[in-house]
Amino acid sequence: MGSTGILKNSTMICAPLMRETVEQMVKEMKQAKAEGSHLLEIRLDHITNFHPHHHLPAILDNKPLPLIILYRPKWDGGLYEGDEHSRLQTLRLAAELGADYIDFELKVASHLIRELKINYQSATKFIVSCHITSSTPSDEELANLAATMRATGADILKVVVNVTDITEIARIFHLLSHYQMPVIAYSVGERGLISQLLCPKFGGFLAYGSIKGYSIPGMPSLYSVKHTYKHDLMNSETKVFGLVSKPVSHSKGPILHNPTLRHENFNGVYVPFFVDNLKEFFSTYSGSDFPGFSVGIPYKEAVVEFCDEVHPLAESIGAVNTIIRRPCDGKLIGYNTDCEAAITSIEDALKGTLISGKLFVLVGAGGAGRALAFGAKSRARILIFDIDFERSNPCECNTLGMHPYTDQRIPVDQETLGDYELVFDAVYTPRKTSLLKEAEAAGAITVSGVEMFLRQAVSQFNLFTDRQGGVVCKMLKQAIWKVLSKRVVSDSGAKLLLPCLYLPTTSFHAGQVHCSPRSFFGVEDFLDDDNSKPYTYQKGKKSKNPNKHVSFKQRTEAYMEPFTLDVFISKRFVSASVTHRVTCKQVAVAGTNSKDIKAVLRSRSDIPACLAIGRILAERAREADVYTASYTPRERDKFEGKIRAVVQSLIDNGIDIKVYLD
Numbered sequence: 001m002g003s004t005g006i007l008k009n010s011t012m013i014c015a016p017l018m019r020e021t022v023e024q025m026v027k028e029m030k031q032a033k034a035e036g037s038h039l040l041e042i043r044l045d046h047i048t049n050f051h052p053h054h055h056l057p058a059i060l061d062n063k064p065l066p067l068i069i070l071y072r073p074k075w076d077g078g079l080y081e082g083d084e085h086s087r088l089q090t091l092r093l094a095a096e097l098g099a100d101y102i103d104f105e106l107k108v109a110s111h112l113i114r115e116l117k118i119n120y121q122s123a124t125k126f127i128v129s130c131h132i133t134s135s136t137p138s139d140e141e142l143a144n145l146a147a148t149m150r151a152t153g154a155d156i157l158k159v160v161v162n163v164t165d166i167t168e169i170a171r172i173f174h175l176l177s178h179y180q181m182p183v184i185a186y187s188v189g190e191r192g193l194i195s196q197l198l199c200p201k202f203g204g205f206l207a208y209g210s211i212k213g214y215s216i217p218g219m220p221s222l223y224s225v226k227h228t229y230k231h232d233l234m235n236s237e238t239k240v241f242g243l244v245s246k247p248v249s250h251s252k253g254p255i256l257h258n259p260t261l262r263h264e265n266f267n268g269v270y271v272p273f274f275v276d277n278l279k280e281f282f283s284t285y286s287g288s289d290f291p292g293f294s295v296g297i298p299y300k301e302a303v304v305e306f307c308d309e310v311h312p313l314a315e316s317i318g319a320v321n322t323i324i325r326r327p328c329d330g331k332l333i334g335y336n337t338d339c340e341a342a343i344t345s346i347e348d349a350l351k352g353t354l355i356s357g358k359l360f361v362l363v364g365a366g367g368a369g370r371a372l373a374f375g376a377k378s379r380a381r382i383l384i385f386d387i388d389f390e391r392s393n394p395c396e397c398n399t400l401g402m403h404p405y406t407d408q409r410i411p412v413d414q415e416t417l418g419d420y421e422l423v424f425d426a427v428y429t430p431r432k433t434s435l436l437k438e439a440e441a442a443g444a445i446t447v448s449g450v451e452m453f454l455r456q457a458v459s460q461f462n463l464f465t466d467r468q469g470g471v472v473c474k475m476l477k478q479a480i481w482k483v484l485s486k487r488v489v490s491d492s493g494a495k496l497l498l499p500c501l502y503l504p505t506t507s508f509h510a511g512q513v514h515c516s517p518r519s520f521f522g523v524e525d526f527l528d529d530d531n532s533k534p535y536t537y538q539k540g541k542k543s544k545n546p547n548k549h550v551s552f553k554q555r556t557e558a559y560m561e562p563f564t565l566d567v568f569i570s571k572r573f574v575s576a577s578v579t580h581r582v583t584c585k586q587v588a589v590a591g592t593n594s595k596d597i598k599a600v601l602r603s604r605s606d607i608p609a610c611l612a613i614g615r616i617l618a619e620r621a622r623e624a625d626v627y628t629a630s631y632t633p634r635e636r637d638k639f640e641g642k643i644r645a646v647v648q649s650l651i652d653n654g655i656d657i658k659v660y661l662d
């Protein structure tokens with residue numbers, strides 16, 4: 001095929017061109033090439049007053065790249081309304097002139113392809129296409145359809161569907177990866193977007209991308225497939241991360257996580273998952289190809305149910321925004337990285353003023369609101385308003401102010417905004433919401449949701465990749481700078497705060513949510529059952545004097561006793577974990593709220609439950625080759641009753657626990 005050949009094992013990017021004149025087409029062919037397209041699809045049916053004998057050679061003679069010639073009739077979704085004979089004559093002419101590819105509708109393909117292959121023994125390749133407007137066929141139906149298409153003599157098959165649920169895309173992936181000839185298959189629409197974004201992973205022949213200035217509904221831009229999702233670098237080993245949300249297109253996650261994954265040399269991609277049904281989604285995309293998810297509106301609370309295990313912090317908050325598929329057993333582990341992100345964003349904007357004792361007024365108790373409330377509760381007084389008391393429709397109240405609802409904002413009187421010292425909006429698209437603009441005008445310090453977004457993304461990234469955070473922090477910082485190219489935190493007038501990204505001094509999360517065995521963000525809070533008495537463990541204060549003598553024991557403790565045990569008991573549940581001090585990695589976790597554990601228990605918090613947690617945690621620790629751990633009860637905990645039962649059970653099950661009592 002010479003220069004027009006099919007690049008083996010490499011998905012091409014194709015820009016469809018739909019202009020009204022040949023001149024425009026020629027101009028855009030050059031633009032598409034400059035933007036990185038590998039080939040071009042020329043929609044003849046869009047050219048007005050089209051004269052085949054005059055216009056076709058003009059197009060083919062000026063092609064800077066291989067062309068697919070397509071002359072779509074009205075009966076198959078195109079613009080051509082003339083007679084069928086003339087249309088097919090035009091396509092015959094394209095073959096005669098040596099077009100690289102010609103696209104035929106399945107209905108007419110059979111006799112035409114045979115005829116053309118006999119008459120013109122050119123290098124032209126024939127694409128046979130089928131647009132399915134009814135429901136997405138099953139795997140079997142798709143295979144049968146592909147066989148019918150192949151029987152026409154096609155060189156390449158093209159199947160376009162319009163899925164009503166993202167799980168139907170799995171059938172497209174199956175077709176792409178299993179069919180023994182070149183296939184183009186994708187779905188249009190937001191729910192179908194991943195079929196286009198992940199096309200190279202599943203071996204699609206080509207993926208489409210629209211050129212700059214001519215976006216095509218339901219299709220990614222050439223720029224995004226080339227630069228954001230980097231089709232060139234994707235292969236069958238690429239791990240797919242993504243945001244589970246509805247809506248999802250507002251998210252800046254892909255433009256943060258994708259460059260960072262590449263920077264870290266991690267063969268992964270981060271995509272938007274428009275999800276309607278969590279259960280179906282997790283059972284469809286259940287393999288190791290999908291190792292981690294962010295969770296956005298409106299699913300942060302609902303998703304807890306689909307996690308096999310939930311980190312104690314997320315459990316206490318009642319919301320999960322990050323899910324990791326544990327490599328050893330495929331279980332889904334839920335975390336919350338929003339809580340720390342929200343509180344540190346506010347604390348940093350207050351420039352060292354403590355939030356303790358202040359009054360927090362929280363509007364909206366959805367997933368993000370819960371995380372913020374939880375973080376604030378132990379230090380400050382908090383007043384919560386939510387439009388929907390029962391939270392029966394969380395989606396509605398969570399998107400206020402978010403693109404495209406930028407004219408809406410939470411219902412707080414503009415006149416009262418000046419009464420607040422600081423106003424924080426968890427929405428980050430746009431960066432400055434109507435609420436923040438008004439608050440700024442009223443003289444309050446304002447904190448954009450971008451701050452929280454960034455911080456939660458850093459922790460999330462470290463969980464996804466199980467890596468240390470320093471480089472990632474810097475990388476994300478650069479990425480967001482490029483994206484926003486403006487300051488990310490603002491306040492009014494002279495008190496202007498510089499844009500900042502929280503760069504923790506210790507290794508950040510190190511693959512787990514916990515920075516240290518016992519503290520998430522310096523102060524660890526767990527709400528008690530009646531939601532009024534937080535357990536608070538105040539981390540030992542760091543000395544301000546860097547020259548202060550550190551004893552040998554202090555220096556070596558983490559190495560001599562590398563594993564710590566943490567036990568948490570509430571009226572509702574019991575959980576315990578073993579953490580490696582140096583890397584801050586949790587090596588084993590067990591909690592009575594986990595699906596598998598609660599299924600076999602009568603109660604989630606009685607003594608038998610504690611004994612079960614001790615036994616299961618011991619099994620998991622032993623599996624991780626950990627046989628010893630040290631345990632210091634949390635500040636308000638006494639080493640008796642249920643706590644003692646957990647620890648005793650661990651000891652009875654082969655773990656040597658050293659207990660430190662003050």
Ligand SMILES: O=C1C[C@@](O)(C(=O)O)C[C@@H](O)[C@@H]1O
Binds near residue numbers: 295
């Ligand atoms: O709140 C957010 C933002 C987010 O939903 C996004 O828009 O990318 C991703 C979530 O993980 C996070 O908790």
